[in-house]
Amino acid sequence: MTNNYEILFIVPKNVDGTEFNNLSDKLKNIISDKHKNELKKFEKWADRKLAYTINNHSDGTYYIIETNCSSECIIDLEKILSFEKAIILRFLIDKK
Amino acid sequence: MGYDRRDNDKRSKQPRKKPSKLLEGNTDINYKNVELLQNFITERKKIAPRRMTGNTASQQRIISREIKKARYMALIPYTVNHK
Numbered sequence: 001m002t003n004n005y006e007i008l009f010i011v012p013k014n015v016d017g018t019e020f021n022n023l024s025d026k027l028k029n030i031i032s033d034k035h036k037n038e039l040k041k042f043e044k045w046a047d048r049k050l051a052y053t054i055n056n057h058s059d060g061t062y063y064i065i066e067t068n069c070s071s072e073c074i075i076d077l078e079k080i081l082s083f084e085k086a087i088i089l090r091f092l093i094d095k096k
Numbered sequence: 097m098g099y100d101r102r103d104n105d106k107r108s109k110q111p112r113k114k115p116s117k118l119l120e121g122n123t124d125i126n127y128k129n130v131e132l133l134q135n136f137i138t139e140r141k142k143i144a145p146r147r148m149t150g151n152t153a154s155q156q157r158i159i160s161r162e163i164k165k166a167r168y169m170a171l172i173p174y175t176v177n178h179k
Contacts, residue, residue: 010169010170062169
């Protein structure tokens with residue numbers, strides 16, 4: 001049983017490209033290789049100044065992921081998103 | 097049965113219902129659509145009441161939920177005096 005999920009997360013400015021690429025590859029592998037689910041969108045949503053400082057970060061890049069995947073895949077994604085130092089805030093909702 | 101002037105005065109004091117900004121065909125009510133949500137918060141960054149926005153009850157419920165999501169994701173501030 002798969003649902004449409006949308007994940008928005010913020011990466012601070014001081015995270016360099018290589019670190020972020022490892023992270024994005026890890027996320028993509030989980031969605032498409034491990035669970036064989038559909039990854040609709042994984043792109044940068046915006047470069048914005050945060051409305052309030054989070055862990056002394058006042059700027060960040062917003063990335064958005066849109067997938068059609070199962071709940072087990074979401075559990076795996078949550079593990080990575082929650083423990084990853086390069087992500088200061090994340091938001092996961094199911095899109096009806 | 098004299099004509100009761102008091103009723104007429106009471107009705108004229110009721111503020112005319114302002115049309116809501118949602119009626120301008122903007123159906124994309126989404127926490128990411130920050131420009132639309134800015135219309136529904138006051139200068140103090142609080143959620144504007146219905147009498148100011150002119151929303152219907154269901155519109156106001158949807159708008160306030162999306163504003164709270166946008167606040168969580170640091171797109172809209174909670175208060176005016178954030179560090």
